Amino acid sequence: MSLEKHSNETQADRSQDAALVEVDDLTVAFGSLRAVDGLSFRLAKGAALGLVGESGSGKSTVASALLGLHRGTGAEVGGTIRVAGTDVQAASEAELRGLRGAKAAMVFQDPLSSLDPYYAVGDQIAEVYRVHTKASRRAARARAVDVLDRVGIPDAVRRSRSRPHEFSGGMRQRALIAMALACEPELLIADEPTTALDVTVQAQILDLLHTLREETGMGLLLVTHDVGVAAESVDDVLVMRHGRAVEHGPVAAVLGAPGQAYTRELLAAVPRVEARRVPADASGSADVVLEASGLRREFGRGKRAFAAVDDVSLTVRRGETLGIVGESGSGKTTLGRMLVGLLEPTAGEVRYEGRLRSGVGPAVQMVFQDPVSSLNPRRSVGESIADPLRARGERDEGRVRERVGELLGRVGLDPAHFDRYPHEFSGGQRQRVGIARALAAEPHVIVCDEPVSALDVTTQAQVVALLGELQRELGLALVFVAHDLAVVRQVSDRVAVMRRGRIVESGPADEVYDNPQNPYTRQLLAAVPALDPEIAAWRRAVRRELTPA
Amino acid sequence: MNLSGFGGFVARRVVGAIVTLFAISVIIYVVFYVAPGNVAQITCGPRCSPAQVHQVAEQLRLDDPLYLRYWHFLEGIFVGQDYSTGTSVQHCSAPCLGLSYQTDQQVTELILAKLPVTGSLALGAMVLWLLIGVGTGVLSAWRRGRPTERVLTGLTLAGTATPVFVIGLILMIVVCGQLELLPFPQYVPFADDPEQWAWNLLLPWLSLALIESAKYARLTRASMLETLAEDHVRTFRAYGVGERSIIGRHALRGAVAPLIALNATDFGSMFGGAVLTETLFGLPGLGHELVEAVKVVDLPVVVGMVLVTGFFVVIANAVADVLYAVADRRVVLV
Numbered sequence: 001m002s003l004e005k006h007s008n009e010t011q012a013d014r015s016q017d018a019a020l021v022e023v024d025d026l027t028v029a030f031g032s033l034r035a036v037d038g039l040s041f042r043l044a045k046g047a048a049l050g051l052v053g054e055s056g057s058g059k060s061t062v063a064s065a066l067l068g069l070h071r072g073t074g075a076e077v078g079g080t081i082r083v084a085g086t087d088v089q090a091a092s093e094a095e096l097r098g099l100r101g102a103k104a105a106m107v108f109q110d111p112l113s114s115l116d117p118y119y120a121v122g123d124q125i126a127e128v129y130r131v132h133t134k135a136s137r138r139a140a141r142a143r144a145v146d147v148l149d150r151v152g153i154p155d156a157v158r159r160s161r162s163r164p165h166e167f168s169g170g171m172r173q174r175a176l177i178a179m180a181l182a183c184e185p186e187l188l189i190a191d192e193p194t195t196a197l198d199v200t201v202q203a204q205i206l207d208l209l210h211t212l213r214e215e216t217g218m219g220l221l222l223v224t225h226d227v228g229v230a231a232e233s234v235d236d237v238l239v240m241r242h243g244r245a246v247e248h249g250p251v252a253a254v255l256g257a258p259g260q261a262y263t264r265e266l267l268a269a270v271p272r273v274e275a276r277r278v279p280a281d282a283s284g285s286a287d288v289v290l291e292a293s294g295l296r297r298e299f300g301r302g303k304r305a306f307a308a309v310d311d312v313s314l315t316v317r318r319g320e321t322l323g324i325v326g327e328s329g330s331g332k333t334t335l336g337r338m339l340v341g342l343l344e345p346t347a348g349e350v351r352y353e354g355r356l357r358s359g360v361g362p363a364v365q366m367v368f369q370d371p372v373s374s375l376n377p378r379r380s381v382g383e384s385i386a387d388p389l390r391a392r393g394e395r396d397e398g399r400v401r402e403r404v405g406e407l408l409g410r411v412g413l414d415p416a417h418f419d420r421y422p423h424e425f426s427g428g429q430r431q432r433v434g435i436a437r438a439l440a441a442e443p444h445v446i447v448c449d450e451p452v453s454a455l456d457v458t459t460q461a462q463v464v465a466l467l468g469e470l471q472r473e474l475g476l477a478l479v480f481v482a483h484d485l486a487v488v489r490q491v492s493d494r495v496a497v498m499r500r501g502r503i504v505e506s507g508p509a510d511e512v513y514d515n516p517q518n519p520y521t522r523q524l525l526a527a528v529p530a531l532d533p534e535i536a537a538w539r540r541a542v543r544r545e546l547t548p549a
Numbered sequence: 550m551n552l553s554g555f556g557g558f559v560a561r562r563v564v565g566a567i568v569t570l571f572a573i574s575v576i577i578y579v580v581f582y583v584a585p586g587n588v589a590q591i592t593c594g595p596r597c598s599p600a601q602v603h604q605v606a607e608q609l610r611l612d613d614p615l616y617l618r619y620w621h622f623l624e625g626i627f628v629g630q631d632y633s634t635g636t637s638v639q640h641c642s643a644p645c646l647g648l649s650y651q652t653d654q655q656v657t658e659l660i661l662a663k664l665p666v667t668g669s670l671a672l673g674a675m676v677l678w679l680l681i682g683v684g685t686g687v688l689s690a691w692r693r694g695r696p697t698e699r700v701l702t703g704l705t706l707a708g709t710a711t712p713v714f715v716i717g718l719i720l721m722i723v724v725c726g727q728l729e730l731l732p733f734p735q736y737v738p739f740a741d742d743p744e745q746w747a748w749n750l751l752l753p754w755l756s757l758a759l760i761e762s763a764k765y766a767r768l769t770r771a772s773m774l775e776t777l778a779e780d781h782v783r784t785f786r787a788y789g790v791g792e793r794s795i796i797g798r799h800a801l802r803g804a805v806a807p808l809i810a811l812n813a814t815d816f817g818s819m820f821g822g823a824v825l826t827e828t829l830f831g832l833p834g835l836g837h838e839l840v841e842a843v844k845v846v847d848l849p850v851v852v853g854m855v856l857v858t859g860f861f862v863v864i865a866n867a868v869a870d871v872l873y874a875v876a877d878r879r880v881v882l883v
Binding site: 110 | 779780781783784785786787788789790791794798799802803877879
């Protein structure tokens with residue numbers, strides 16, 4: 001099969017000097033909110049541009065505007081947008097439909113919800129192909145199989161008949177990319193294409209995009225919050241903040257020597273997997289506070305039974321941080337919950353200071369991943385933080401308020417915010433509330449389950465710093481459960497790598513990261529996107545070696 | 550999908566339906582036969598002497614313990630029963646639901662005679678309510694936010710709020726009385742004259758369908774709007790798929806499973822629930838017969854009718870579960 005462009009004459013005429021994408025003074029307003037405010041950029045044919053920014057910077061809004069997707073939604077779009085020769089603002093509905101999918105195709109963030117759950121993947125791709133060509137049903141279906149095969153779906157003929165829920169996350173994203181390739185577009189717009197994926201799968205998808213670009217010569221507009229993902233995949237990068245361009249230039253220049261304060265701040269906040277942790281004062285204590293041995297937890301019954309955690313033993317020492325890192329489904333959350341006592345182990349035991357534990361107690365507390373759903377939206381944050389105090393028998397309202405005020409102050413919030421509700425806080429502030437609630441019980445150990453994965457990098461850095469501070473002041477032991485290898489290295493004294501319910505490698509953080517012994521650990525580390533394009537290229541080569549062809 | 554898993558799922562549903570039917574039969578039997586009132590006296594009539602009442606009680610085996618009577622009842626259903634009606638002995642072959650206290654007629658035959666009427670009513674009404682309801686729902690989802698949708702939403706609200714006898718009466722007065730377009734409905738068996746069967750049932754169908762379709766319009770519209778807000782619809786828009794395909798192929802598909810679930814229960818309950826329509830249009834169906842039987846405390850008929858209704862509801866639900874699983878393959882089969 002061939003994916004080369006069959007350029008016809010008109011296309012060739014048009015594209016001699018015109019850029020693939022020209023955006024001039026673009027503004028997009030939703031009511032009084034200006035999501036994009038006077039943005040201009042060009043993308044040459046076959047080039048790759050990364051739009052990088054934190055949540056709310058307007059980067060995804062720009063991506064949608066390129067295909068005219070704001071039409072009919074009530075958003076006000078100003079400025080001019082030209083994509084592959086089409087004036088998006090002035091185009092008729094029919095012209096827009098001709099642009100979408102045929103000349104410029106979009107790959108979305110969440111590959112599960114982005115495909116229709118009721119139809120076979122191959123049929124969905126064929127449908128898109130038939131919209132833009134006069135192909136017969138049969139030819140369209142064959143084309144679907146072709147592109148699925150092209151993006152590396154094994155046994156594409158058979159798998160094209162599967163529905164999206166029968167695919168893994170990475171395969172769904174491949175299927176979406178296949179849909180994008182179906183009509184051989186000149187431009188691929190990828191909106192956070194790897195955010196929902198595990199780091200090793202992310203690396204595969206980024207490598208796939210890289211190869212496809214080399215082979216087809218299509219342009220790429222990559223929207224991402226992850227500077228590392230951009231560094232891996234694009235030539236130019238445009239840093240956005242509050243709907244405006246902060247800095248725009250070649251990747252190496254912008255990321256290597258940023259000219260703007262915000263870009264420097266953003267880069268400084270990005271945790272790096274290469275960087276050693278600044279030695280923590282508290283490490284080196286020999287007292288074991290929490291000890292787990294032979295932990296096993298099964299879910300399901302009979303034939304469906306499987307062990308989410310299988311024979312895990314670990315120790316946590318006073319004042320240290322134990323990082324537990326693993327991909328989705330590795331059992332790290334289940335393990336964390338057993339350590340706190342939220343889940344009873346099927347086998348094995350957890351000891352706190354030598355005594356057998358069962359159930360939740362004040363000494364070991366937890367901070368949860370999602371600060372939105374782990375706080376009751378109908379209760380003020382003060383009431384939520386006061387719960388552990390009341391549970392311990394504090395009845396004096398004055399003292400409760402005083403203590404909650406102290407805790408709020410301790411995590412960097414205004415003590416007067418007692419009576420506010422969770423929705424009045426930002427994500428980072430809510431996570432601070434979650435930490436204050438865990439502190440209220442005066443614990444000696446806090447298990448943090450993905451405490452920063454829902455946060456932007458700058459907020460993430462602040463919350464990580466807060467946890468470090470609290471640890472030093474209060475002599476807390478932390479168990480830091482996360483999928484992000486760089487964040488875990490930043491905070492941990494010792495690290496355990498989990499895979500399929502077992503710990504495959506553990507030891508002092510620097511040893512594990514600098515000299516990984518287990519092949520899986522090596523694979524994980526090679527998959528981490530690098531900020532330096534040269535390191536990125538080197539890791540890509542390592543990945544090619546590690547993956548059997 | 551795993552075929553053996555699916556077969557097992559169907560088998561489990563069938564077993565579940567049988568257990569449910571059995572439970573229903575016990576409850577209905579106990580509730581009706583333990584109800585206060587001297588059944589023998591009522592059956593015999595007010596002018597019976599105590600001796601005659603006693604004789605009736607013996608014939609009806611009213612002095613046997615309840616579990617024994619229930620056992621005989623089950624026996625009748627599975628193997629048949631002999632009944633002595635004073636002088637002669639009547640054989641009632643399986644499935645036997647007993648004899649009417651009033652007429653000594655076999656309940657099974659009585660129900661079988663009325664079933665085609667109610668079945669015709671339910672089937673035709675269902676086709677119409679699906680057409681009207683789903684059509685209205687699709688139209689309002691397509692024209693969302695425009696005057697068309699507002700008018701349709703108002704109409705469906707009115708439909709939900711109007712009792713069937715009001716619509717039926719109005720239709721009958723206008724269509725049959727004023728315009729004389731149709732005859733006043735009178736049941737003609739399908740086998741006798743299919744054309745007359747349809748013409749006569751048209752008004753009852755319409756009245757039922759207009760009321761019922763409101764629910765379907767709302768459900769269709771709600772599911773479609775929900776689907777239209779989902780990410781995968783955005784995907785197809787971003788790939789240049791036209792609004793017609795998005796509505797007709799992607800949005801409507803999401804409404805199929807809930808529609809099946811609702812329709813199956815509605816269709817099942819039509820067999821016991823169309824009392825008002827049958828009475829209004831004078832159709833001699835199950836609902837009509839049930840009302841008559843309740844009036845004279847003809848317990849075997851009442852019990853038989855309620856059981857048959859329960860049977861249809863349970864079967865319809867089991868069928869709905871299976872169809873639902875076929876319509877939405879993501880359903881975990883348990």
